[in-house]
Amino acid sequence: MKPSPFQYHRPDTVEEAAALLEELPDAELMAGNQSLSIVMSNRLANPDHIVDINGIDELAYIDSTDDAIEVGALTRHRNIDSSPVLSETYPVLSESAGQIAGPVVRNRGTIGGSIGEADPAGNYPCVLVATGGELELASADGRRTVDAADYFVAYMMTAIEENELITAVRFPRDPFPVDRTGMTFLGQKRAAQTWPTLSIACAVRVDDPAADDPVVEEARVGLANAADVPLRVADAEAAVEGDPLSEGSLEAAGEVAYDRVRPQDEMHADETYKRELSRTYTKRALTEAYDRAVQ
């Protein structure tokens, strides 16, 4: 099938894009068009207007400061995957980008489009809730910041208003100093280019990497495709904090993850299987993040 007819607009600035969203009824943003084209071709969405933001160069950047990593909404998965500053100082983000679909989707797809789509199986939303990140949204009325924890409301429903676009995504460095932190992003897929059955974003900060038994001071666990929204599992984090990582604390964290997730049955993975994956991947990701932190 082909999309139903629409009018095409290509703004050059955020202000122009925001003005179009304000003026036009039933307008849809287009970024990498990797998801939108599928939805429109199947006529599951039939917007009257497409606002193509690919001409807004100011939205494509990766900015690293002492406080945060800021990524412009139009930054492609490929650029996030291949960013040296991210792989050296925020690998959970670069690894999450590198595991999205195949090269074609990664060459065109954007972080803003992924978060705009808000699929609970999405890689970045999971990283964002795990790390306590935030989004910058723009409209004709100005800009505002929304915490990731408040953004994902229900299945593919978010706190964004119809007249807003995502302009930037911020991942805080606090409380994860590079020299005492390990981060990882892991997932299980049936095939290389499909969506994951389950993914996990994980970070661990230890007190002293050179100690005989470094203590886990802070941990973060975010799961994708384990509920109707990306899920941070704070009780699994608490299960490993305060002591060196051990078989016992890993078992406890895995057990919490098994209990807390609310997965939907899928054709190839029923609820019980996804609960088991949540347990296994929570243990595996915490172990990998800890090992990286103490290296």
Ligand SMILES: Cc1cc2nc3c(=O)[nH]c(=O)nc-3n(C[C@H](O)[C@H](O)[C@H](O)COP(=O)(O)OP(=O)(O)OC[C@H]3O[C@@H](n4cnc5c(N)ncnc54)[C@H](O)[C@@H]3O)c2cc1C
């Ligand atoms: C075969 C395949 C496998 C995939 N596997 C994965 C995977 O494993 N993990 C994963 O995370 N993703 C996966 N994806 C999704 C991929 O990451 C998409 O690129 C992404 O979800 C959409 O990004 P896009 O830039 O193409 O957005 P588009 O398709 O252009 O837009 C998607 C939606 O976001 C909205 N939007 C776009 N930009 C903005 C913005 N700045 N502000 C607000 N709303 C905006 C659009 O209006 C639209 O509703 C897969 C996609 C495909 C086709």
